[in-house]
Amino acid sequence: MLIVMKAQATTQQIQAVCDHIEQLGFRPHPLPGAQRTAIGITGNQGEVDRGNLESLPGVAEVIRVSKAYKLASRDVKEEDTVIEFPGHGVPADRSSSAGCQSGATIGGRQLAVIAGPCSIESREQAFAIAASVAASGAQFFRGGAFKPRTSPYAFQGLGLDALKIMAAIREEFGLRIVTEALDTESLELVAEWADVIQIGARNMQNFSLLKQAGRLRKPVLVKRGLSATLEEFLMAAEYVMSEGNYQVILCERGVRTFADHARNTLDLSIVPAIQRASHLPIVVDPSHGTGRRDSVLPMARAAVAAGAAGVMVEVHNHPETALSDGPQSLYPEQFAEMMKELEQIAPIVGRTLSHA
Ligand code: PEP
Ligand code: MN
Numbered sequence: 001m002l003i004v005m006k007a008q009a010t011t012q013q014i015q016a017v018c019d020h021i022e023q024l025g026f027r028p029h030p031l032p033g034a035q036r037t038a039i040g041i042t043g044n045q046g047e048v049d050r051g052n053l054e055s056l057p058g059v060a061e062v063i064r065v066s067k068a069y070k071l072a073s074r075d076v077k078e079e080d081t082v083i084e085f086p087g088h089g090v091p092a093d094r095s096s097s098a099g100c101q102s103g104a105t106i107g108g109r110q111l112a113v114i115a116g117p118c119s120i121e122s123r124e125q126a127f128a129i130a131a132s133v134a135a136s137g138a139q140f141f142r143g144g145a146f147k148p149r150t151s152p153y154a155f156q157g158l159g160l161d162a163l164k165i166m167a168a169i170r171e172e173f174g175l176r177i178v179t180e181a182l183d184t185e186s187l188e189l190v191a192e193w194a195d196v197i198q199i200g201a202r203n204m205q206n207f208s209l210l211k212q213a214g215r216l217r218k219p220v221l222v223k224r225g226l227s228a229t230l231e232e233f234l235m236a237a238e239y240v241m242s243e244g245n246y247q248v249i250l251c252e253r254g255v256r257t258f259a260d261h262a263r264n265t266l267d268l269s270i271v272p273a274i275q276r277a278s279h280l281p282i283v284v285d286p287s288h289g290t291g292r293r294d295s296v297l298p299m300a301r302a303a304v305a306a307g308a309a310g311v312m313v314e315v316h317n318h319p320e321t322a323l324s325d326g327p328q329s330l331y332p333e334q335f336a337e338m339m340k341e342l343e344q345i346a347p348i349v350g351r352t353l354s355h356a
Helices: 011-023 050-054 123-135 160-173 184-193 207-214 230-242 270-277 286-290 293-305 332-349
Strands: 002-005 027-032 037-042 059-063 083-085 104-106 112-116 140-142 176-180 196-199 220-223 248-252 282-284 310-314
Touching: 002 011, 011 027, 011 037, 011 050, 050 059, 104 112, 112 123, 112 332, 123 140, 123 160, 123 332, 140 160, 140 310, 160 176, 160 184, 176 184, 184 196, 184 207, 196 207, 207 220, 207 230, 220 230, 230 248, 230 270, 248 270, 270 282, 282 293, 286 293, 286 310, 293 310, 293 332, 310 332
Parallel strands: 112 140, 112 310, 140 176, 176 196, 196 220, 220 248, 248 282, 282 310
Antiparallel strands: 002 037, 002 059, 027 037, 083 104
């Protein structure tokens, strides 16, 4: 159920409607839009009696949202969600944006570029890569601290040490940090240090992790599960949003198919499909999507051309000795080339990017 407020509805009227929904035993989700505020209702098993709601002051109409996902749906919010990362932040905690002079966004006109190694392996490795991706114009640095590995004997990540290295990178280069929370145990720690919490493909349906991430007030990047449909993907976002965290970024990273020329099949057709169905930003990861260094640039170009809000790519200064995902990691020079090319493609689809 969705309550559409009148354009001229006051803050008090919006609050009164939210209070009323709470009294009914449901949860209100006020979602301000450019023209008007919409209030999503969750927590109801069946129909909510609309009679009373329609007569509350400031209410324009009450609509039934028929899709399984509600808060993630475009029916609830017409305009694109833009996740904002303000510059010159006041250091409130360890994940302060003190080192970030300028603001950044995901989902706005500016193309968001998230780059860095699969795993943080050492301070030297991470700093060298951060220096090069920052110089090429990336606004976000990625790096795994807790790694979801197929083998329990493979490198599992440096944990807290990696989070500290990335916090130092934010201070030094002004890059925002994107890193994965592997489980409910590591989530709080990651949230303390990171700017964006990544939920990995294998965890896309880890509902307790999604709910816990929903209780945070920090952007969450949800990667598409290996065999997830569009609806399942959006339901993962819905889990986060249903707990009151509306800062969700979706990430297409390839799905499993019969094709064996690539690690995964990068499903770029989901970009316009998501944009029709949802107001949430979607970025594309051509590194995991292809698994091959020589395919990353072509598919990054295609992702931007398809209208993605940004790209997430793995970059390594010595991919041949990388502890994870070396074969799909770009050399820093290749990343610089990618940025130049994306800068040219972006304006065609109404976005901007300036490579440094
Ligand atoms: C990653 O981003 O390093 C990663 C493990 O991604 P995914 O969850 O998409 O496999
Ligand atoms: Mn990886």
